Amino acid sequence: MLDTFKHKGLRNKMVDELRALGISDEQVLTAINNVPRHWFLDNAFLEYAYQNKAFPIGSGQTISHPFTVAYQTQLLEIKKGEKVLEVGTGCGYQTSVLVQMGAKVFSIERQQALFVKTKQFMTDANIRAKLFYGDGYQGIPVFQPYDKVIVTAGAPYIPDALIAQMVEGGRLVIPVGDGDKQIMTVIDKLKGGVLKKYELDEFSFVPLLVDKNWKN
Ligand code: SAH
Secondary structure, three states: OOOOHHHHHHHHHHHHHHHHOOOOOHHHHHHHHHOOHHHHOOHHHHHHOOOOOOEEEEOOEEEOOHHHHHHHHHHHOOOOOOEEEEEOOOOOHHHHHHHHOOOEEEEEEOOHHHHHHHHHHHHHOOOOOEEEEOOHHHOOHHHOOEEEEEEOOEEOOOOHHHHHOEEEEEEEEEEEOOOOOEEEEEEEEOHHHOEEEEEEEEEOOOEOOOOOOOOO
16 A cells, blocks of 8 residues: 655645644644545545545445544544544544544444455554444444544434443534534533533534344
């Protein structure tokens, strides 16, 4: 997997654009600068890898916009060594940015073909995250509790399991809404399990699918 000067130059430019769009956490910007986004795209989209766009990654899914990844990552306020639960692995780009920030990432994906492809890719690229195949609405109970939780698909509601699997002092970042648009929502779990909710900007994600027949 190549990462040429040209790729690095394009990535620097992308990071400058993210800064101009209001991303101010230098740790987030550095992490994004260190992850070769073009590795996550099919060859057909290589030259677009550093444009602020979403692209197909197979199984009808998309890699998130760099701005969306930066925005959600900034909200997570990751500290090195924190345990992060990610719902919606997709191609693993957001996962890799979190790993790059020093997080221990546990990520779950419900599309089996995508899960298999991304797991192989992450092994080949030597990016260390624990990937799971399953329904994100359930979280990943065996490895709870998590310091931070991120959902990378539009959720019609906030799944209880994700709140339950978070530590006190933890934070969930989730786009909420079941139409074309979702409101980026932050839930802080305070002492005693008290929840504090903030609603931020509007985004457009692929849906977090509810699968009534999912067997756990
Ligand atoms: N984080 C990804 C974005 C992927 S798009 C990236 O960086 O590119 C959202 C992903 O959520 C898709 O791969 C989709 O298959 C997955 N998804 C949708 N519903 C889900 C569910 N109930 N559980 C787990 N993953 C789900």
